Amino acid sequence: MKRPDIDVVVVGAGFAGLYMIHRTRAEGLSVRVFEAGDDLGGTWYWNRYPGARCDVESVEYSYSFDDALQQEWNWTERYASQPEILDYARHVADRFDLRRDITFSTRVVSAHFDEESSTWGVTTDGGETVVSRFLVMATGCLSSANIPAFPGAETFAGPTYHTGKWPHEGVDFTGKRVGLIGTGSSAIQSIPIVAEQAEHLTVFQRTATYSVPARNGTIDTSYVEDVKAHYADFRAANRLEQGGFGSRIERGETSALTAPEEERRAEFERRWEAGGFAFMASFNDFLLDKGSNDLLAEFVRDKIRTIVKDPATAELLMPTQVIGCKRLCLDTGYYDTFNRENVTLVDVSTTPIDRITETGLVTGGVAHEFDVLVYATGFDAMTGSILKVDIRGRGGQRLADAWEAGPVTYLGLSTAGFPNMFMVSGPGSPSVLTNMIVSIEQHVEWITSCIGHLSRTGFASIETTDDHQREWVAHVNMIADFTLFPRCNSWYLGANVEGKPRVFMPLLGFPAYAERCQQVAETDYEGFVLTPA
Ligand code: FAD
Ligand code: NAP
Numbered sequence: 001m002k003r004p005d006i007d008v009v010v011v012g013a014g015f016a017g018l019y020m021i022h023r024t025r026a027e028g029l030s031v032r033v034f035e036a037g038d039d040l041g042g043t044w045y046w047n048r049y050p051g052a053r054c055d056v057e058s059v060e061y062s063y064s065f066d067d068a069l070q071q072e073w074n075w076t077e078r079y080a081s082q083p084e085i086l087d088y089a090r091h092v093a094d095r096f097d098l099r100r101d102i103t104f105s106t107r108v109v110s111a112h113f114d115e116e117s118s119t120w121g122v123t124t125d126g127g128e129t130v131v132s133r134f135l136v137m138a139t140g141c142l143s144s145a146n147i148p149a150f151p152g153a154e155t156f157a158g159p160t161y162h163t164g165k166w167p168h169e170g171v172d173f174t175g176k177r178v179g180l181i182g183t184g185s186s187a188i189q190s191i192p193i194v195a196e197q198a199e200h201l202t203v204f205q206r207t208a209t210y211s212v213p214a215r216n217g218t219i220d221t222s223y224v225e226d227v228k229a230h231y232a233d234f235r236a237a238n239r240l241e242q243g244g245f246g247s248r249i250e251r252g253e254t255s256a257l258t259a260p261e262e263e264r265r266a267e268f269e270r271r272w273e274a275g276g277f278a279f280m281a282s283f284n285d286f287l288l289d290k291g292s293n294d295l296l297a298e299f300v301r302d303k304i305r306t307i308v309k310d311p312a313t314a315e316l317l318m319p320t321q322v323i324g325c326k327r328l329c330l331d332t333g334y335y336d337t338f339n340r341e342n343v344t345l346v347d348v349s350t351t352p353i354d355r356i357t358e359t360g361l362v363t364g365g366v367a368h369e370f371d372v373l374v375y376a377t378g379f380d381a382m383t384g385s386i387l388k389v390d391i392r393g394r395g396g397q398r399l400a401d402a403w404e405a406g407p408v409t410y411l412g413l414s415t416a417g418f419p420n421m422f423m424v425s426g427p428g429s430p431s432v433l434t435n436m437i438v439s440i441e442q443h444v445e446w447i448t449s450c451i452g453h454l455s456r457t458g459f460a461s462i463e464t465t466d467d468h469q470r471e472w473v474a475h476v477n478m479i480a481d482f483t484l485f486p487r488c489n490s491w492y493l494g495a496n497v498e499g500k501p502r503v504f505m506p507l508l509g510f511p512a513y514a515e516r517c518q519q520v521a522e523t524d525y526e527g528f529v530l531t532p533a
Contacts, residue, residue: 009132014042016138016424027452036107048166051189052082110390144384152355173197182376208319214330215275244438256283256292393418406503410464419463427505460533468527480504
């Protein structure tokens with residue numbers, strides 16, 4: 001029988017892994033975290049591209065578990081920048097003495113379950129194997145870079161960068177011709193800044209994106225004082241919101257279709273001026289009714305027509321898909337950047353990128369030359385980092401095989417055949433459709449309290465069943481099918497990665513989900529089989 005070296009192994013030291021350490025210790029259990037990066041922070045350690053920042057407001061995108069922490073930390077902007085969020089993560093780690101349980105610069109390459117001892121053997125790229133009772137994948141939903149396999153990519157003579165693996169020393173684009181592929185959130189944030197520096201910027205766009213002004217700025221101190229005075233209530237109210245944030249957002253309670261045109265436009269205009277995700281909350285059916293959605297989408301297209309001076313470029317920048325079914329972007333000067341003389345937009349929707357060459361790339365038979373290439377091409381989201389680890393469960397079954405047709409989980413926390421393994425913000429949980437720190441806290445608290453319960457009551461293992469996960473996946477899809485979410489080729493569906501099964505992965509609706517998790521725990525872990533030691 002293998003004897004465990006440790007109670008819990010956690011993979012990843014982003015916000016999820018950090019909080020796992022704190023809560024596992026509180027349960028009186030031992031924990032060890034492996035992190036591939038040289039330091040903690042996860043997303044905010046890796047994504048250092050120009051303009052990287054949060055688009056959930058700072059006072060909400062932060063931990064709520066410790067009141068002294070939330071009172072003492074001071075954000076400087078409405079939406080925190082990447083360096084400030086990374087500083088915050090480091091502050092949390094120091095404040096709660098978390099670093100001593102993290103092994104940095106170490107990637108977990110495999111995790112194999114041993115049925116006899118109900119333990120996981122977790123092996124790193126350094127060749128170390130640790131035996132643990134529990135395995136927690138806190139590997140992040142957006143942590144596995146997606147770089148499309150363009151023919152000739154290796155021949156490009158200049159430097160190439162992916163937004164999610166940005167050099168720590170930064171990149172100076174002064175005097176350079178830059179080619180940038182992608183127009184998602186990372187691209188939208190970086191394009192205006194790269195354009196200011198570069199001699200010329202060519203943006204390769206496959207799908208035009210809806211973006212709304214962020215209206216970022218210095219944080220309103222009286223607002224912060226008010227939030228801090230009522231932080232517990234503020235957090236509780238946010239947890240009751242569908243996305244776990246925005247309790248102070250004014251939410252329209254009627255359909256956009258029923259409002260008189262003048263009133264509707266005035267409301268859209270008011271929200272456009274105020275900036276932020278509240279733009280989508282003026283009426284209550286944008287993601288339920290295509291007619292209502294069209295009205296909002298057309299408003300944004302009108303804005304693009306007004307902002308972008310060259311009609312042909314404006315036309316190319318106008319998205320046609322449902323607004324909101326790919327993640328809405330918040331920007332600072334994105335559309336206006338295309339008025340600059342040193343910026344060119346190239347459509348690659350009808351003529352895909354044929355190949356990368358030594359001096360640029362070719363699309364539709366036309367060569368475009370540049371000195372530096374930036375991939376803002378996103379991530380193999382939600383499953384990428386989990387499946388990069390060779391995870392084998394009961395009977396040696398590979399997780400990659402179990403998920404061949406798409407991820408199957410119960411509550412987004414657990415998969416049948418893989419006992420004592422949990423995922424933080426796994427596929428099938430609200431995760432990326434929420435303020436992720438809210439989801440992370442809810443998952444970490446559920447997982448650690450479950451592990452604590454098993455340890456106190458003498459259970460060796462916990463595992464969900466095929467039936468429960470089948471029902472859960474059907475439930476996740478049924479909810480998505482009520483909405484317009486499945487209508488576009490988003491990464492929520494895995495559509496951005498060639499060959500990835502098309503399955504809607506996140507669950508809509510944080511409060512109902514959190515309540516369900518609570519009920520499951522209170523009913524002796526309904527949907528799980530607990531095996532005594
Ligand atoms: P991560 O922060 O991704 O951390 C996972 C860690 O696991 C990484 O450090 C990675 O190196 C490590 N890891 C992975 N595999 C292995 C392995 N095999 N071995 C060892 N280590 C491994 N969310 C919001 O709610 N609001 C926002 O405004 C927002 N903005 C974002 C902006 C960007 C640019 C990106 C990419 C994401 C954004 N997100 C946002 C989502 C963000 O990922 C989450 O908010 C949150 O930071 C996730 O924390 P995490 O700990 O779950 O994962
Ligand atoms: P993304 O939204 O997936 O965008 C990737 C872009 O690359 C898309 O425009 C995509 O086009 C394009 N692309 C991919 N493969 C391509 C190919 N073969 N040819 C041409 N174009 C290709 O990735 P991201 O911008 O990194 O953002 C990912 C997520 O991270 C966001 O949705 C958000 O959740 C989070 N994020 C948040 C912020 C923030 O503001 N807080 C900032 C960055 C990231 P298609 O659309 O056609 O696939």
